[in-house]
Amino acid sequence: MAKVFIYPTTSLILSDMVARFGHEPLGSALGIRERIQTAGFDSPPLQVTPEEPKKGLRWAAVEVPSGVRGRMAIIGPQIEEADAAIIINDADLAFGCMGCARTNELVMYLLRHRGIPVLDLTYPRSEEEGEIFVAAIREFLEKLPKGGNAE
Amino acid sequence: MKEYQPRYRGTHTVYVFVESPDLTPQDLSLRAYEAAPDLMIKETCFGLQITGEPARVASVVATLRALDPTHIFVKDRGFPPGDPRRCRANLGGARPGFFGHEFELSLIRYISHGLAALPHRDGGESALEVLERRKKKPLDPGRIRALFEAEVSSHG
Numbered sequence A: 001m002a003k004v005f006i007y008p009t010t011s012l013i014l015s016d017m018v019a020r021f022g023h024e025p026l027g028s029a030l031g032i033r034e035r036i037q038t039a040g041f042d043s044p045p046l047q048v049t050p051e052e053p054k055k056g057l058r059w060a061a062v063e064v065p066s067g068v069r070g071r072m073a074i075i076g077p078q079i080e081e082a083d084a085a086i087i088i089n090d091a092d093l094a095f096g097c098m099g100c101a102r103t104n105e106l107v108m109y110l111l112r113h114r115g116i117p118v119l120d121l122t123y124p125r126s127e128e129e130g131e132i133f134v135a136a137i138r139e140f141l142e143k144l145p146k147g148g149n150a151e
Numbered sequence B: 001m002k003e004y005q006p007r008y009r010g011t012h013t014v015y016v017f018v019e020s021p022d023l024t025p026q027d028l029s030l031r032a033y034e035a036a037p038d039l040m041i042k043e044t045c046f047g048l049q050i051t052g053e054p055a056r057v058a059s060v061v062a063t064l065r066a067l068d069p070t071h072i073f074v075k076d077r078g079f080p081p082g083d084p085r086r087c088r089a090n091l092g093g094a095r096p097g098f099f100g101h102e103f104e105l106s107l108i109r110y111i112s113h114g115l116a117a118l119p120h121r122d123g124g125e126s127a128l129e130v131l132e133r134r135k136k137k138p139l140d141p142g143r144i145r146a147l148f149e150a151e152v153s154s155h156g
Helices: A012-020 A028-036 A052-058 A066-081 A103-114 A127-142 B025-035 B054-065 B098-121 B127-132 B141-155
Strands: A003-009 A022-025 A084-088 A120-121 B010-018 B042-044 B046-054 B072-077
Touching: A003 A012, A003 A103, A003 A127, A012 A022, A012 A084, A012 A127, A012 B072, A012 B098, A028 A066, A052 A066, A084 A103, A084 A127, A084 B025, A120 B127, A127 B098, A127 B127, B010 B025, B010 B054, B010 B098, B010 B141, B025 B042, B025 B046, B025 B054, B042 B098, B046 B054, B054 B072
Parallel strands: A003 A022, A003 A084, A084 A120
Antiparallel strands: B010 B046, B010 B072, B042 B046
């Protein structure tokens, strides 16, 4: 079972596809779960404490906004842990009240810089594109070690 | 700063989304209760949230997924259900993260179609090759040079 980083990190479709084809999806829910289930100081809403931007210094320089560094404290370890990545390039939902465009750029850079297999996709807008989308993910995941089969 | 003690430590919470013509969230929740009376199961407008010991949650998810594999989708969640930091009962408005799910659910019928069509694709053209062929290629430097030269020569 390979660890596959998904972007957008909150994507329902990618998370389901990766798990369905027998691999482990790495997304933001896992990082948030880890923080929510760890005792410490109360830091609502996401239990991201003032310590996190310091951890983020591993991936982003000190002059980079603390919001980017705090996010990287969650996403950075997953990028380092990942054996492969699937990216949806037209995901507007990755930017907004919970997402950060600069973090997204840094995530893309780090993924491509690591040299792991990366599958680039766009959201399907028709049934024919849906077929290609699903089949491409299956083919990509089958090439990874210990791939599973579709149900 | 005050102390924080987590609830439901060591559990996993997953979302189960159902977008099926044959199965409603209510049907799904009944099946889930039958399969796992010991887990915390919450029925929602889009499906279920299931919380419990990780191995038990995974086994119930596999049971539910088998009911309609091409129309049931599963995703991990960081928070347990009803958490006051996320639950809209406390915050008002949509739960943060709902809009992302709403957007992806609007496209999920194409994914369902793709999953249903998977067995018919075996032996056909590789989808990765199709994607590669459709990818926008950068303009060839030789072609740019030819365009420049044509432009320069036309102005004599």
